[in-house]
Amino acid sequence: xxxxxxxxxxxxxxxxxxxxxxxxSAGFRIRYVNFGRHPDAQPSLEGYHGLVxxxxxxxxxxxxxxxxLTVEMKLIEDAMARNxxxxxxxxxxxxxxxxxxxxxxxxxxxxxGWYDLRPTVEAAQDALLKSFGQTEKVFQWHGDTFDIPTGAxxxxxxPLCSNQAFRYSERVYGLQFHLEVDxxxxxxxLRVPGNRDEIASLHGDIDPDQINVESETHIRRxxxxxxxxxxxxxxxxxxxxxxxxxxSR
Numbered sequence: 001x002x003x004x005x006x007x008x009x010x011x012x013x014x015x016x017x018x019x020x021x022x023x024x025s026a027g028f029r030i031r032y033v034n035f036g037r038h039p040d041a042q043p044s045l046e047g048y049h050g051l052v053x054x055x056x057x058x059x060x061x062x063x064x065x066x067x068x069l070t071v072e073m074k075l076i077e078d079a080m081a082r083n084x085x086x087x088x089x090x091x092x093x094x095x096x097x098x099x100x101x102x103x104x105x106x107x108x109x110x111x112x113g114w115y116d117l118r119p120t121v122e123a124a125q126d127a128l129l130k131s132f133g134q135t136e137k138v139f140q141w142h143g144d145t146f147d148i149p150t151g152a153x154x155x156x157x158x159p160l161c162s163n164q165a166f167r168y169s170e171r172v173y174g175l176q177f178h179l180e181v182d183x184x185x186x187x188x189x190l191r192v193p194g195n196r197d198e199i200a201s202l203h204g205d206i207d208p209d210q211i212n213v214e215s216e217t218h219i220r221r222x223x224x225x226x227x228x229x230x231x232x233x234x235x236x237x238x239x240x241x242x243x244x245x246x247x248s249r
Contacts, residue, residue, distance in 0.1 A: 002029050003237050006048045008072055009034045010056025010091060013188050017180030018223060019052070019230045026234050035068040042071065045078050049237055050085040053092030055178065057194055059144055060094045060104045073099045079172075085236040086172045090142055093165075093174030100149035100168060107161050111140035112199065113211040114218050115158050117177060123155045127235070128173055129165065131228035132156070137218040138177040139186065141195075145176070171236050179226035186215050 005028050007016060016023070016030070023030060033043045036056075045051065053072060063069040076099045079086045088096040094104050117138045123129040140158075148154045148166050156165035156177075164176045181189075189195055190208045199206045 002027055003049045004029045004031070004047060006043060006045060006051050006075075007032045008043075008051070008053045008075075008092070009036065010054060010058065011036050011192075013185070013192055014055045014090075015180075015185075016052065016054070017178075017185055018182055018226050019180050019233075022227070022230050022234060026237075028234075035066075035072070039066065039068050041068065043075065045075060045082065045084070048084070051076065051079045051087075053086070053088040053095055055090030055092060055141070057198075058091065060091065060098050061144075069095065080169070083169075083171060085233065087233055088174045089180060090176060090178060093176050094144060094146050096168070096172060096174045097146035097149050097166070100152065102147040102149040104144055104146050106143055107145040109160050110143045110198075110202065110206075111158065111160055112142075112202075112206045113140065114138070114214040115140050115160065115177075117156050117158050117164060119156050120154050122153050123165075126153070126155055126167060127170075128167070128229050128232045129155050130232075131225055136221070136225060137214075138179065138222065139181050139215075139218075140177050141189065142176060146174070173233070179222065179229055182223070183215050183219050186219075187212065 005023060007030055009032050033041050035041060058066050060069060072095055076086060076096055098104050114137050117136045119129055119132040123132060145161050146163055148163050149168060152166040152168040154166055158164055166174050190211065199208060
């Protein structure tokens with residue numbers, strides 16, 4: 001049976017990225033709900049087998065300005081009640097955390113670019129993060145952070161932001177960092193006017209040219225761990241691995 005996946009999108013430039021070809025190779029049918037274009041959308045999980053919630057520039061706490069955030073949290077709760085696989089990336093992870101009752105608040109420093117990530121001891125036994133090394137360089141773009149929800153397993157930390165990933169039950173994951181990016185995505189993000197304004201507001205703390213240079217250094221390893229991580233996420237749907245292994249990049 002073909003698996004159907006619902007994907008919540010908030011801005012045009014934040015997409016499934018490297019997760020998309022893995023899903024397509026596994027035979028998934030994907031439906032994007034773009035709340036940036038259709039903020040009043042009222043999607044349903046009926047007939048879907050899982051949910052992915054992508055990133056976005058707004059704060060989870062801006063639900064008074066973006067009413068769709070409340071709609072999304074209700075659907076995240078519904079997905080968990082149905083025991084569906086759920087993956088939240090950046091804003092998506094924050095939405096999952098808030099749905100589970102955790103606090104969301106500004107991190108003491110923004111992470112934009114490439115940063116060290118350290119898996120916790122629990123990550124070594126986790127299905128998705130078990131392939132991470134002792135320290136990995138991952139791509140980040142966030143200002144807010146979250147508390148680890150009650151009952152969730154803390155999976156990763158960085159020197160500037162201690163709560164980077166968690167698992168709730170066996171099928172719900174929140175990742176603050178961006179495994180899904182490739183070099184063209186990163187370059188596009190750096191050109192988006194709102195993102196450029198955000199970097200400019202930091203008065204030189206973030207150098208876009210340096211990010212591009214570091215991308216050339218770190219992107220190959222990121223692709224390896226993203227393939228491993230996202231492949232294990234697909235396994236949560238009961239899809240055989242042999243159907244979707246990608247050729248080497």
